[in-house]
Amino acid sequence: MRALARKGKSAARRLYRGYTRRRAEKAPPPSIRQVRILLLHANGMGGTIRTVFNLASYLARDHDVEIVSILKEAEEPFFPIDPRVRFRFLDDRLNPGPDPLRAMLSKLPSRLIPKEESAYHRFNLWTDLKLARYIRSLDTGVLMATRPGLNLAMAQLALPSVITVGQEHVALRTQPEPIQALIKWRYRRFDALVTLTKADLRDYRNTLPKKPRRLARIPNAVPPMTGGLADLDAKVVVAVGRMTRIKGFHRLIAAWQTVAESHPDWTLRIYGAGPQEENLAQQVAELGLQGKVELPGPTSDVGAALEQASIFVLSSRHEGFPMTILEAMAKRMAIVSFNSPHGPKEMITDEVDGLLVKPRTNANLAAAIIRVIEDGELRRRLAANALDTARTYDVDAVGAQWDALLEELLARRDGTYVRPQTPSAPPALL
Structure with missing residues (x-):
């Protein structure tokens, strides 16, 4: 029975890979016009949400930007958002509706997100289904993810025709060992992995046995804020x-x-x-x-x-x-x-x-x-x-780094990328 089960799984994997290959062959040309950003709960609070909103606002100047939130647990975003940025919610927990499939799958634990992920308890089999369907629906454009569980799902499910960018907001060394093991195996599939700090970039370079096409460090930018400067006499x-x-x-x-x-x-x-x-x-x-x-x-x-x-x-x-x-x-x-x-x-x-x-x-x-x-x-x-x-962290300065990265990833895909020439060493003095 075990041998039969192994053969069945092997056959299923071959069918899945073949289907993926055929879809990729029929996909439109690579593009950075559409940018989709996966986020756990866009209407919540937290630094990652605020920085994603900031990045989305900048990119919306020249791109079609959509924030794809796994959960909807509040009616409105906690932070202000640029009206040019669109929202999509995969699991509306405020208005779930009378869907018997949803009711059943929501009671079952996630199989897509690793148990060691800090937000594992927020996912279930229903969010697995919605997330997998969404990622598999894309055949071009840019897809970004913003936490380990979503990065790992994107690496596993995204079609090869989609430009994938993993973002890490938490240091690699703080991740549980099982998460680090999956990162070492799956992150190599990304077009780019972007860290926030030089130290984390160095950790990924030293840890990943096979690298994504591009490893980069782009810090967060200062978000727009109301009011003036702080009162330095305030106690x-x-x-x-x-x-x-x-x-x-x-x-x-x-x-x-x-x-x-x-x-x-x-x-x-x-x-x-x-x-x-x-x-x-x-x-x-x-x-x-x-x-x-x-x-x-x-x-x-x-x-x-x-x-x-x-x-x-x-x-x-x-x-x-x-x-x-x-x-x-x-x-x-x-x-x-x-x-x-x-x-x-x-x-x-x-x-x-x-x-x-x-x-x-x-x-x-x-x-x-x-x-x-x-x-x-x-x-x-x-x-x-x-x-x-x-x-030095002005939104235009940081945003320009994102512009350059996306243009480079597109050039790598369409064959027009030219590797920058490293300056040659000056001739030795005789």
Whole structure:
């Protein structure tokens, strides 16, 4: 029976590959006119969503752009979106309708997304079906994905005639081993893999036994924000992010107990929501920090939240490329951050446009915040340099890198690509 089952699977794979090959042969020529971006939940909150919206808005100047959201769990997007960008939702969980197939498959676990994927619990057999149908419906254009599970599905299902671009917003080293094993096997099928940091790009180059056609590092761009620059005299320290353990807000609150003892007239304000929200509120109460630590909930207007403070703190255990640092820089804020080896370490030059603190050290975090509070000249110097740094992440500068990458991928497909000539070494002096 096992031998028969193996033969059946082998035959099914041959049929699938043959069907894929025939569809690819009949597909239109390669194109970058249409760009489709796979996202878990477009109407949710989070840095990845905000950066995807920012990229989609830029690309919509010259491309037909559609954000394809696996889930719909809110009526409207939490973040503002360019009206030129279209939306498609594969699984509308607000209005599911009386579909018996959906009702049955939604109760069964996903077979397409690896169990080790952090968002595995959001997927099921119904989302597998919808996602697979959508990816297989495309025969040209560009398809991007924005998290490991979606990248792996795209690598497995996309027709060869589609230009595929995998985006990674989380460092390779933080992925579970089974995910890394799949990445090593499947990511080679991409036309391009784009990382946010040089460190992550280096990790992929060293880890992948076979590379995609193109490996590139393109950072996120500063998104548009309302209002003006931050008030550097404001006695407010701010943090922004989803309230999960990885964001380290419990460490920040613990550190603030020390800060509050020296500077009771200063306030810590943490914007966000998530599974740790109740625990953090309880921690504030247990430490007697009511009135000194505020948890106002999430905000869709990050710019307005930042400009009311003078210092921004990032307390995450690790980050890929935290948009909140860029946003704080663009608001001319003094920044204190744990020295995460990827995003913060690349974005911040210690003692120049921010302070980097040894990770997971509450006492050091408190000391760095107190230093910036007490040294007004330092606060203003860090903030001014941060604003200069933010200008290097302007949306047009970063967007031009995406334009160049897409043009290169198209040229590689249609045979017009010319590899840049490396400068020849000068002749040796005799």
